[in-house]
Amino acid sequence: MSLLDSLLDRTVALSFDRSGFLRHQRRFVASDLDVDLSGRVIIVTGASSGIGLATARALARLKATVLMVGRDKARTEAAAAAVRAEVPGAQVRAELLDVAHLAACRAWAAALPEGEIHGLIHNAGALVDRVIRSPEGFESTLACHVLGPLALTEALAPRLLRAQDARVVFVASGGMYSRRLDVDTLHHERDKGFDGVKAYADAKRAQVVLNEQLAARFDATGLTFNAMHPGWADTPGVVKGLPTFHRLTEGRLRSPEEGADTVVWLVACPRIRGERGKLWLDRAPQPTHLLPWTREDEAERDKLWAQVHAWAGVDPGWPRMLLNK
Numbered sequence: 567m568s569l570l571d572s573l574l575d576r577t578v579a580l581s582f583d584r585s586g587f588l589r590h591q592r593r594f595v596a597s598d599l600d601v602d603l604s605g606r607v608i609i610v611t612g613a614s615s616g617i618g619l620a621t622a623r624a625l626a627r628l629k630a631t632v633l634m635v636g637r638d639k640a641r642t643e644a645a646a647a648a649v650r651a652e653v654p655g656a657q658v659r660a661e662l663l664d665v666a667h668l669a670a671c672r673a674w675a676a677a678l679p680e681g682e683i684h685g686l687i688h689n690a691g692a693l694v695d696r697v698i699r700s701p702e703g704f705e706s707t708l709a710c711h712v713l714g715p716l717a718l719t720e721a722l723a724p725r726l727l728r729a730q731d732a733r734v735v736f737v738a739s740g741g742m743y744s745r746r747l748d749v750d751t752l753h754h755e756r757d758k759g760f761d762g763v764k765a766y767a768d769a770k771r772a773q774v775v776l777n778e779q780l781a782a783r784f785d786a787t788g789l790t791f792n793a794m795h796p797g798w799a800d801t802p803g804v805v806k807g808l809p810t811f812h813r814l815t816e817g818r819l820r821s822p823e824e825g826a827d828t829v830v831w832l833v834a835c836p837r838i839r840g841e842r843g844k845l846w847l848d849r850a851p852q853p854t855h856l857l858p859w860t861r862e863d864e865a866e867r868d869k870l871w872a873q874v875h876a877w878a879g880v881d882p883g884w885p886r887m888l889l890n891k
């Protein structure tokens with residue numbers, strides 16, 4: 567990377583915005599996505615809109631079978647129909663699931679037709695301005711970004727392990743750079759004093775740590791875990807969740823497709839097989855901390871693993887138990 571590139575990246579804004587994508591794109595390997603994903607089954611959550619929809623469309627173009635998961639029937643079916651209309655022969659299926667609903671995640675995973683799963687993309691997410699309770703009573707940011715993905719991963723892990731080179735991807739956010747992992751703040755028992763931006767950044771920080779923990783526990787297998795952040799992409803989620811930011815950055819945001827590029831690359835590129843446990847932006851690994859005071863210690867990381875499993879009702883020893891079977 568040139569000195570100028572490195573200086574521009576340090577500004578954050580000129581890395582996360584569209585100019586950052588266009589600059590980073592110059593070092594992409596052109597052949598990385600010359601791949602035929604026929605027969606590979608990839609689940610994309612939050613596929614009814616924005617980055618998830620763009621990811622599903624790109625994977626359909628690469629001939630994957632894409633399960634497009636959304637929580638709203640009409641929006642999810644419309645998104646799947648749009649992909650079918652745009653991509654001749656697209657193998658996509660609309661799947662109804664509220665990822666924040668733990669029991670529904672387990673039931674949905676159990677009801678999937680037999681067969682291997684080759685990719686699981688935890689993309690569903692939202693930034694909310696008040697406490698919304700999930701069906702099990704968890705604050706929705708925690709439930710949708712962390713607990714649901716954990717429940718889904720655990721439920722689908724046997725099928726992911728059976729597949730060749732299966733990959734799990736967490737769509738995190740650069741917003742997490744501002745936050746230090748503090749497990750006690752993740753569960754908002756009281757509605758008063760709720761700050762949706764902080765709750766979102768905290769959940770994204772937790773996703774990134776969880777990604778590293780899962781990657782380490784499955785490091786002797788072909789199943790890999792990676793996290794990425796998309797920079798700043800112009801999506802309905804940003805319009806709704808951060809209206810002022812959206813107005814101020816008009817014309818400078820990435821397209822949903824540009825935001826989705828690294829998601830697609832992480833799940834599809836054969837050259838990076840075996841990469842695991844990293845955080846990526848624009849097909850390049852990133853530090854997980856930009857500020858020294860956001861570094862968590864080992865005890866806080868262990869606490870996260872234990873606590874999210876307790877909340878999600880998953881045995882914290884599940885990876886070991888699964889691998890010893």
Ligand SMILES: NC(=O)c1ccc[n+]([C@@H]2O[C@H](COP(=O)([O-])OP(=O)(O)OC[C@H]3O[C@@H](n4cnc5c(N)ncnc54)[C@H](OP(=O)(O)O)[C@@H]3O)[C@@H](O)[C@H]2O)c1
Pocket residue numbers: 611612613614615616617618635636637638641663664665666667688689690691692710737738739740741795796797798799800801802803804825
């Ligand atoms: N855009 C950005 O600049 C940016 C930056 C950093 C990170 N991200 C992350 O990128 C991901 C995609 O966001 P986006 O910007 O594309 O926003 P978006 O357009 O609002 O898409 C979010 C998707 O997640 C779905 N979703 C939300 N809660 C769900 C739940 N409980 N169960 C199932 N689906 C659910 C939404 O469904 P509905 O259609 O029903 O709302 C929608 O399909 C999110 O994880 C977000 O945090 C985005």
